[in-house]
Amino acid sequence: MFLTNQDVVELTEWRRGLHRMPDVSGEEARTAETVAALLASTGADRIVTGLGGHGVAGIYEGREPGPTVMVRAELDGLPIQEISDVPHRSAVPGKAHLCGHDGHMAILAALARGLGRRRPQRGRAVLMFQPAEEDGSGAAAVVEDPKFREIAPDFAFALHNLPGMPLGKAALIEGPVSCASRGMRIALMGKTAHASMPEFGLSPADAVAKLMPALTGLGRGGPLDEGFAMVTVTHARVGEPAFGIAPGYAEIWATLRTLTDAGMEGLVSRAEALAADVAREQGLGLEIAYRDVFRHCENAPEAVAHLRRALDAEAVPWDRGDLPMRPSEDFGRFGDGACAAMFFLGAGEKHPSLHNPDYDFPDDLIAIGARVFMRTLRDMLG
Known part of the structure; x- marks a missing residue:
């Protein structure tokens, strides 16, 4: 495990801080600043800001030539009033992180800590925090941004938490995964x-x-x-x-x-x-x-194979679940120029559904998601 107990405590509090102060699609300036500061604290070799709006990418360089592997999270919350009674509930009227993007960002923050302590041996690891996922405009804006050409990933990975599945169980298939x-x-x-x-x-x-x-x-x-x-x-x-x-x-x-x-x-x-x-x-x-x-999301077989190996190595149970799924995901755009795949991580069978006003990301998923992605990065980049 590359995270210490103290890391988990601090990342959990960092996630809850994001939850208290959500930004909706196209308005993520405050969240982007928080992310950039986190990446800077880990010593990222380069931080690219303003990608397709408020997007942020942290780049960690290896010593030897190799592929560029990107892991993506989303910056935006939703224009919904939260009704949760958790202490870290949204402090912004009419806006809330009710899809778990705060948790996805915390998973990448965990990767940033691990990569800051030990760089890849080869290639580059890129942590992409994408804006405006909820309205479907963010990935296209990022990909069309000239600054994205400097990143140009060979592989792209992402996850999404999924209520209705057992906590910590993953779902993964090849081919179309979301509509x-x-x-x-x-x-x-x-x-x-x-x-x-x-x-x-x-x-x-x-x-x-x-x-x-x-x-x-x-x-x-x-x-x-x-x-x-x-x-x-x-x-x-x-x-x-x-x-x-x-x-x-x-x-x-x-x-x-x-x-x-x-x-x-x-x-x-x-x-x-x-x-x-x-x-x-x-x-x-x-x-x-x-x-x-x-766009629809298409999981490339080679990228799926990398995730399968990582899930098995980290003893995270997985199967095809109920995939493909009706909801849409903005990650599909990244598959145009990269070998891409995303998996889904169970948030609990009785957990409130995504976009419900009482939804909150399960903090236990931070370490699980980070372990799977770090294993993927280490297997591919050393």
Whole structure:
């Protein structure tokens, strides 16, 4: 074990400090400063800041040539009010670390301590703290940042804690592990009228009534195979909250979800064609926009093999669990230029679910996750 008991105590308190002061996507300046200070305290050979926004990377150089191996954590919390009664609950109204990113950062902080005490023999170890994971924009911004070219990992690894699995048990598979998804906003433009004379306007109400079930009908879930598709209507509004105005504008928000990026292309085409047909039929203007765009995560066999060896060496039980999973993860972008894989670490079978207002990261996972990643780094870099 490369961590001392004192390390575990201090890293736990560091994690709880992050939990008290969360930042949401795109606003992680304070968290990034805390991370950079931690990396500096371990003597990182280089600290890169401002990656894709507030991203931070700590680089630990080996003495000999070798691969660059990156381990990623996330900086951001969520815009949700925490209701937990733990002493370290969020002190920021309406914001909280309810997905465990504070714990993922603590795992990388543990790696930083270990790498600071003993550098890799060869290659480079990179600890990447990514911004804006929750809205799907962060990884793309990091990868497109010119500073990322200086990192250019050959391998990339990540984990996510997962309530519903036994505490400390891991899940890992090759191939797709989490779905592609994106938020689709459909805007329908007509013409308002007096509520007593709606015939003089052009209401989008009938179009909304047709589109909502039709969109859902494009994908109702089912087995997580290549044909999996799901459309969830998450929000809709028609007109203004007034009794004297017949509506002239409407919006429908829907989340599109498929197992793979290729499947997403087909689902997007079908959803756009449906919206266009209904708008044309009703004589309405149409605008479509997307946000929260997540690629699917694909675990490369070679990267999975490294994680399997590390899990076995550290006696961490694992199987395929319930993978692949419906939720999306922003880590998939890093697989474009690196041999990448992520695994999932159980947070407890009865632990509050991710994004629940009473969720809190289990501190016992800090040492377990750090052991697996450090074993991976030592096996690959010496």
